[in-house]
Amino acid sequence: MANDALHNSALQEFLIDAQVLLTKAEECLLHLQLIDNDPDACHCLNDTLATLVERAQTLGLVEVAAYSQQLQALLEPAQAQPALQGEALQALESCLTLLAWQLELIDPHTGRLSLDTEEQVQLLDTLATALSPQTALACTSCIETQHLCEHSEPSMTAPATAHACALSSPTRVN
Template sequence: MANDAPHNSALQDFLVDAQVLLTKAEECLLHLQLIDNDPDACHCLNDTLGTLVTRAHTLGLVEVAAYSLQLQTLLEPAQVHPALQGEALQALESCLTLLAWQLELIDPHTGRLSLDTEEQVQLLDTLATALSPATALACASCIETRYPCEHPAPSLTAPLTAQSSALSSPAKGN
């Protein structure tokens, strides 16, 4: 147990910092809802998600790191090609709500998150479709089997698959 103390402390620090980062991401979203495609808000959102990815990955929180990385990867092109408006903002809001739930449901002792990925895949696909209809991440068959597609947009999913095996395996827990 003595060896777990530093990890638990780091995990507790992460959970506090993650809530701050999530709040910052939500503020960026609010800004984008007022001013579509604002470059500063897009950049802030991307940086915030990047920080969350790095911190989660460092602690081995694979599920949170993978989901945050997928969000960041989808949103990155929006800094160059404005697409954050209307349906994309609604989809982003749903994605951030799921991220908030994930952070709430992390076991504070083990750092594990035992959720299936079906909703995650659907929300990411909805966001991808809203950002660019040609880049949908998941087909109906893959959503049903709870696997992210690798066939519609290999350029988006290939790096994500390499980063996380959490999304390429069947659901755990629920």
């Protein structure tokens, strides 16, 4: 029982810290909306997401950790190229909004997040397309069925690591 209290306390602390990290990520986004591809804002956003991933993984919050890690994996290469502007920033804003909803919907007792991943996959694909149109993560039918896209068309798939990561999901609710 003491272990449950410790976990609940750690979970509550995480949820507070995650809100602070999310606010920081949103501030980075606002900065990027003012100054496209600002290296400091890009670096801050990457570090903030990495911290969120690490803390979520430590508590075993698989869904939040996986989504945050997928988001970070898409954004990390964008720091080196002028990709964080226009549509990419709009897609990033949508991704951060979904992350905020995920944090709100975490069960405060179990730490579980019982949501399907369809919206998550679509938002990550939209961001990937905006960052680099030739490396969209999946075709529409694969997004809808939440399957790995194995089509031979180069414009329909991304490199294997980003592709598999973006469409993998720890939980699916039917």
